[in-house]
Amino acid sequence: MQDTLYKTKRKVVHVVQHLSLGGLENLTLDLLDFSQPSYEVIIISLEGNKRQAILNWPRLKKFSNQIIFLDKPLGISFRILIDLNKIFFYLKPDIVHTHHIGPLLYAGLAAHLLNIRVKIHTEHDVWHLDNYKHRQIQKYLLKICKPILVTNSNKAKKTLIEKFSYPNIITIKNGIDCKKFQPASKILARKKMGFPENKILIGSSGRLEKIKGHDLIIRAIPLLPKNIHLVIAGQGSQYKNLNNLVHKLNLNKQVTFTGLLNNMPCFYQSLDLFCLPSYLEGYPLSPLEAQACGIPCAISNVGSSKETLCPNNGQLIEANNILEITKVLKKMLNNPININPRNFILKNNNIRTIVKQYESLAWRA
Incomplete structure (x- = not known):
């Protein structure tokens, strides 16, 4: 049954804070790079611009047509929420996948306002939740947006349960390309x-x-x-x-x-x-x-x-x-x-x- 379902093309939009070299960003690119043909995947970066990002991280050039930059200014920006609303309305994604609290704030709310059915949020680390303000903001966003909540470790899952009592938190470990990284002389x-x-x-x-x-x-x-x-x-x-x-x-x-x-x-x-x-x-x-x-x-x-x-x-x-x-x-x-x-x-x-x-x-x- 699942093989039949996968034949239906699905559009996935990942939203990250920025696309600069880092573990979270590498993983997001891998989720794009290794996606099945039945998925059309796009990455939106809240911060930065495409030209500078590619100069700083040449790996991005391969995905130039699948990445969008919003050049977000410092601080809270209502323009970003409006821009994401317009982009989602145009792209009509089946899945919006946010990574970390900033993207959850903007893209989670935009997806909620447009009634996008499948929302996934991955929490890549939890030490920022020691900050009371961050914790309260995320608690509110999870309540409003109701995403599938994913974390990358058992320890982080335990922390999320303690902080939010959120139902059905899923653990999916981070991964790497084991064909690229392998032993040699x-x-x-x-x-x-x-x-x-x-x-x-x-x-x-x-x-x-x-x-x-x-x-x-x-x-x-x-x-x-x-x-x-x-x-x-x-x-x-x-x-x-x-x-x-x-x-x-x-x-x-x-x-x-x-x-x-x-x-x-x-x-x-x-x-x-x-x-x-x-x-x-x-x-x-x-x-x-x-x-x-x-x-x-x-x-x-x-x-x-x-x-x-x-x-x-x-x-x-x-x-x-x-x-x-x-x-x-x-x-x-x-x-x-x-x-x-x-x-x-x-x-x-x-x-x-x-x-x-x-x-x-x-x-x-």
């Missing part, structure tokens, strides 16, 4: 990346912002053996400060910043270990990508990070603790566990499975 990967071939490589990736804690892993390097080299992939506002820290600690020969990379699988394949020392996280994608490439991970025990780790060889780190980072990394290097974490990712985080789980929600509404 470490030696060849290092040659392609230009990384040292005779060093132990520890890698970290993500936006170079304070929340990601790259300063912590840099400060841990002097406490580790001298044959360890740290490679950090990504770009962001903290690059200058992080680079100054590297110079201050005389780590120029032990730390490399790669900037934004087009070949992230090759980056992960070159590593011995991956470390994500964030101060705050939701359900991060980078540990999934690294483990899909067969690389063991050490990550801060914040948000729902624990649920991204292969239980056989992944290690949690106490947040904001340089000595703990050092201790855990030494333990992993000195006592390696010969179990490939890829199988854990294939079972729990394959994007093709995740997309089917999301698409099935529309038929349950």
Whole structure:
């Protein structure tokens, strides 16, 4: 019966706050990229403009005809609500899928006013709900819009139940393209990346912002053996400060910043270990990508990070603790566990499975 239903073309509109490189945004693009032919998918970004977004994130160019930017100003904007109302009226979507509180505010209300039957809202992290104002706004929006409420982790689901007592909250884990991220020759990967071939490589990736804690892993390097080299992939506002820290600690020969990379699988394949020392996280994608490439991970025990780790060889780190980072990394290097974490990712985080789980929600509404 479901196979017959899928033959009917359905139009899905995802609404995000902005389309800049990040886990939530990557996942939304994957939901577009891996959607079945029976779905027509469009992404609306409240903030920004298309030209600048594509310059900053070249992956968007492939989807240029399926993304819309509203150039939202700072603060509350009634124009955005009006614009979304007009867009939804023109597109006549079957499903409006919002990601985070801002899109729920504008697109959730617009979809409600136009009586769009299927509304899905995914909460990608829940730490913002500690803010009383955010919590009250979201409680009101959920009551009015009545979307299918999805979260990406069991921990986040528990928090949402405590905050809202919302019925039938669904957990769908974040996913990655396991065909793109897969194991390969470490030696060849290092040659392609230009990384040292005779060093132990520890890698970290993500936006170079304070929340990601790259300063912590840099400060841990002097406490580790001298044959360890740290490679950090990504770009962001903290690059200058992080680079100054590297110079201050005389780590120029032990730390490399790669900037934004087009070949992230090759980056992960070159590593011995991956470390994500964030101060705050939701359900991060980078540990999934690294483990899909067969690389063991050490990550801060914040948000729902624990649920991204292969239980056989992944290690949690106490947040904001340089000595703990050092201790855990030494333990992993000195006592390696010969179990490939890829199988854990294939079972729990394959994007093709995740997309089917999301698409099935529309038929349950």
